[in-house]
Amino acid sequence: MAAKSISKRTEQKKIRILVAKPGLDGHDRGALVLCRAFRDAGMEVIYSGLLPTPEQVVQMAIDEDVDVVALSLLNGAHMTAFPRVAELLKEKGAGDIIIVGGGIIPPEDRKKLEKFGITGNFGPGTSLKEIIEHIESRVRKERR
Amino acid sequence: MLSYVIVEYLITYQETETQLSMAVIVKSERLEFLLETQRNYWRVKLSQIEARNKARAVDQKAMQRLKENYRKWEEQILEPWLKSSQELDKDFQTPSNIKVERVYTPLDIGNFDPVRDAGLPGSFPYTRGVYPTMYRGKPWTMRMFSGFGTPEDTNKRLKYLINHGETGISIAFDMPTLYGYDADSERAEGEVGKCGCNISSLKDMEILLNAIPLGDVSSSMTINAPAAILTAMYAAVGERQGVPLKKLRGTVQADMLKEYIAQKEWVYPPEAHMRIIRDMMLFCTKEMPQWNYVSVSGYHIREAGADAVQELAFTLADGFAYIDLGIEAGLKVEEFAPRISFFFNCCMNFFEEIAKFRAARRIWATVLKEKYGVTNPRALLLRFHTQTSGASLTWQQPINNVVRTAIEALAAVLGGTQSLHTNSYDEAWALPTEEAVTIALRTQQIIAEETGVTDTIDPLGGSYYLEWLTNEMEERAFRYFDKIESIGGVLAAVKAGYLQREIAETAYRTQKRAEEGRDVVVGVNKHVVEEEPPISTLKIDLKVQRRQVKRLKEVRKQRDKAKVAKALQELKNAYKNPDANSMYQILKAVKAYATLGEIVNIGREVFGEWTEPSLL
Numbered sequence: 001m002a003a004k005s006i007s008k009r010t011e012q013k014k015i016r017i018l019v020a021k022p023g024l025d026g027h028d029r030g031a032l033v034l035c036r037a038f039r040d041a042g043m044e045v046i047y048s049g050l051l052p053t054p055e056q057v058v059q060m061a062i063d064e065d066v067d068v069v070a071l072s073l074l075n076g077a078h079m080t081a082f083p084r085v086a087e088l089l090k091e092k093g094a095g096d097i098i099i100v101g102g103g104i105i106p107p108e109d110r111k112k113l114e115k116f117g118i119t120g121n122f123g124p125g126t127s128l129k130e131i132i133e134h135i136e137s138r139v140r141k142e143r144r
Numbered sequence: 145m146l147s148y149v150i151v152e153y154l155i156t157y158q159e160t161e162t163q164l165s166m167a168v169i170v171k172s173e174r175l176e177f178l179l180e181t182q183r184n185y186w187r188v189k190l191s192q193i194e195a196r197n198k199a200r201a202v203d204q205k206a207m208q209r210l211k212e213n214y215r216k217w218e219e220q221i222l223e224p225w226l227k228s229s230q231e232l233d234k235d236f237q238t239p240s241n242i243k244v245e246r247v248y249t250p251l252d253i254g255n256f257d258p259v260r261d262a263g264l265p266g267s268f269p270y271t272r273g274v275y276p277t278m279y280r281g282k283p284w285t286m287r288m289f290s291g292f293g294t295p296e297d298t299n300k301r302l303k304y305l306i307n308h309g310e311t312g313i314s315i316a317f318d319m320p321t322l323y324g325y326d327a328d329s330e331r332a333e334g335e336v337g338k339c340g341c342n343i344s345s346l347k348d349m350e351i352l353l354n355a356i357p358l359g360d361v362s363s364s365m366t367i368n369a370p371a372a373i374l375t376a377m378y379a380a381v382g383e384r385q386g387v388p389l390k391k392l393r394g395t396v397q398a399d400m401l402k403e404y405i406a407q408k409e410w411v412y413p414p415e416a417h418m419r420i421i422r423d424m425m426l427f428c429t430k431e432m433p434q435w436n437y438v439s440v441s442g443y444h445i446r447e448a449g450a451d452a453v454q455e456l457a458f459t460l461a462d463g464f465a466y467i468d469l470g471i472e473a474g475l476k477v478e479e480f481a482p483r484i485s486f487f488f489n490c491c492m493n494f495f496e497e498i499a500k501f502r503a504a505r506r507i508w509a510t511v512l513k514e515k516y517g518v519t520n521p522r523a524l525l526l527r528f529h530t531q532t533s534g535a536s537l538t539w540q541q542p543i544n545n546v547v548r549t550a551i552e553a554l555a556a557v558l559g560g561t562q563s564l565h566t567n568s569y570d571e572a573w574a575l576p577t578e579e580a581v582t583i584a585l586r587t588q589q590i591i592a593e594e595t596g597v598t599d600t601i602d603p604l605g606g607s608y609y610l611e612w613l614t615n616e617m618e619e620r621a622f623r624y625f626d627k628i629e630s631i632g633g634v635l636a637a638v639k640a641g642y643l644q645r646e647i648a649e650t651a652y653r654t655q656k657r658a659e660e661g662r663d664v665v666v667g668v669n670k671h672v673v674e675e676e677p678p679i680s681t682l683k684i685d686l687k688v689q690r691r692q693v694k695r696l697k698e699v700r701k702q703r704d705k706a707k708v709a710k711a712l713q714e715l716k717n718a719y720k721n722p723d724a725n726s727m728y729q730i731l732k733a734v735k736a737y738a739t740l741g742e743i744v745n746i747g748r749e750v751f752g753e754w755t756e757p758s759l760l
Binding site for chain 2: 023024025026027028029032033035036037045047049050051053075076077079080081104106123124125127128129
């Protein structure tokens with residue numbers, strides 16, 4: 001099943017994605033698993049490494065000309081760090097870069113994050129498939 | 145499909161090249177001698193284990209009878225049964241990829257020697273427990289890890305737990321504290337009080353420990369990079385309460401090796417942090433003899449994705465590295481080993497976890513005795529705290545987590561833990577509410593007082609499966625020790641990214657297994673329900689940050705500025721001199737109300753900051 005969807009994707013331009021943890025958070029298990037999974041799904045993956053500031057994440061996204069920024073935080077600071085990344089991208093004229101999020105994000109925060117254009121906001125236990133499909137569908141819409 | 149795939153396009157952004165100052169420690173002749181004489185220790189040990197596995201049982205006649213019986217059972221009972229009814233189509237294996245057989249018999253442990261391999265409680269090799277009476281003498285310490293918001297919030301929660309029968313306190317700190325930033329730092333924005341209690345100066349510590357009698361309780365502080373600073377703050381509050389340093393009891397985690405391997409809350413490069421731990425070891429040996437200055441932690445290694453074998457092996461490898469560090473510092477192993485304690489995870493595979501604890505005790509005692517020549521029995525004991533697995537908690541159907549935690553807690557008790565933290569069912573969502581934390585504590589009390597599992601020691605000892613599994617895990621751990629040594633030791637393995645990659649690999653494999661439904665997680669990939677009723681969770685709002693910043697400003701205004709500057713300059717000088725013990729200057733700076741961030745920054749200036757090698 002996975003092989004089939006990968007071959008279909010290779011017909012299009014590869015998705016470039018930055019996986020980033022914009023804060024004081026060393027919980028990188030999920031981010032590292034996602035890097036591998038995105039790569040397996042045919043994406044070009046860039047990993048921020050640990051402890052970048054939102055400013056540094058935005059600079060990386062612009063320098064690397066990515067389609068998507070995938071933000072991960074499990075330290076409860078997502079309501080500060082995620083919107084900051086969204087605002088800075090807009091300020092720098094890169095508002096077209098898609099932002100998705102994940103971590104320990106309560107349902108009530110999800111709606112608030114969506115107002116900043118940050119979608120997904122996946123919690124623990126989400127399947128890789130669901131995350132990948134979400135990203136692919138957003139990229140498809142954006143490229144249309 | 146599960147093969148290792150390298151992310152071919154991957155960049156890890158590095159800040160400026162960290163300059164490693166001269167303030168690192170040089171390997172002493174003492175340690176060189178030990179390393180030289182014991183160079184082949186792991187290899188020798190592995191060949192002994194292989195010989196043990198091949199050895200024939202003592203009573204050949206009895207074995208023959210068993211074999212005959214087993215053969216007959218297969219032919220006459222099992223095979224006909226399998227013809228009409230197949231076994232489940234699943235992988236019978238532990239999460240560490242250890243294949244599990246249908247049934248275990250004495251044939252699987254034919255070479256098992258009850259004296260050599262198990263011993264008795266409180267006697268070498270301590271497989272069955274570190275004390276002769278275990279829970280018949282004293283139940284484990286029920287120690288609930290807690291901390292959130294302001295020091296006032298956490299103080300209230302600690303007192304609540306003590307009033308509900310908790311027997312030791314355990315403090316969680318927030319991310320800015322763990323990474324050494326003050327509440328008003330730009331880097332702390334939005335993170336103050338979220339994952340634990342915020343401590344920016346001694347003032348906060350005074351409030352946190354207010355009216356908690358430090359002469360009576362033992363405290364555990366989960367802090368690593370700034371461990372020496374928090375220990376100094378604890379000592380300063382103790383002094384103010386009139387408790388002499390020699391009477392203060394507790395544990396500070398201070399296990400930096402596992403930070404580089406798994407938890408990743410570091411500030412400086414590894415050598416610098418190891419040097420500060422060395423200073424704390426020397427200071428505590430002299431001034432705070434009841435303070436456990438390193439809690440060697442497998443918990444975070446496991447949570448980062450390692451399996452039980454990796455947790456066991458990497459944690460003990462770290463433990464041996466701290467023993468080497470103490471030897472380098474000129475301490476006698478016999479004297480400082482009792483101050484090193486351990487902290488393990490306990491996950492859902494019941495028997496594998498129990499076998500892990502038993503193997504850990506046996507390996508530690510054996511290696512300390514054989515490799516390091518320790519004879520004092522007190523220095524051979526692997527004493528440990530356990531926390532049930534946070535990663536095993538599910539966001540979905542959260543009440544199920546009460547059951548998971550109870551099963552994990554039971555395994556920890558059957559594994560002979562000295563203290564235990566049980567997670568609350570709502571922790572996949574947020575920090576626990578008071579109601580959830582009470583259920584978690586009650587879980588321990590029910591195990592201790594209703595089940596009878598504490599009435600006899602190591603009740604599963606002698607189980608064919610468990611003894612076989614204990615042997616198996618021990619052997620796999622020794623293979624890792626040998627591998628780590630061939631890379632050049634734990635520090636070299638961290639710098640090469642080897643240990644981190646091993647863990648990431650397992651994490652990925654685990655995730656794939658769950659996605660393919662080969663590992664079941666109830667409520668996540670099986671028995672899933674559509675509607676998830678929301679549970680109420682603890683919220684930390686931004687008021688916490690404002691309050692902490694306000695207090696910090698007051699502290700900065702009221703303190704003696706010249707005294708602070710002098711203390712910080714002295715600390716800088718101490719850091720620059722590899723032979724100095726910086727702990728005395730840290731204590732002085734803390735008492736002068738230098739802030740956490742100011743003290744940590746002195747190290748940033750001297751040692752630089754750490755950037756992880758690229759992992760994928």
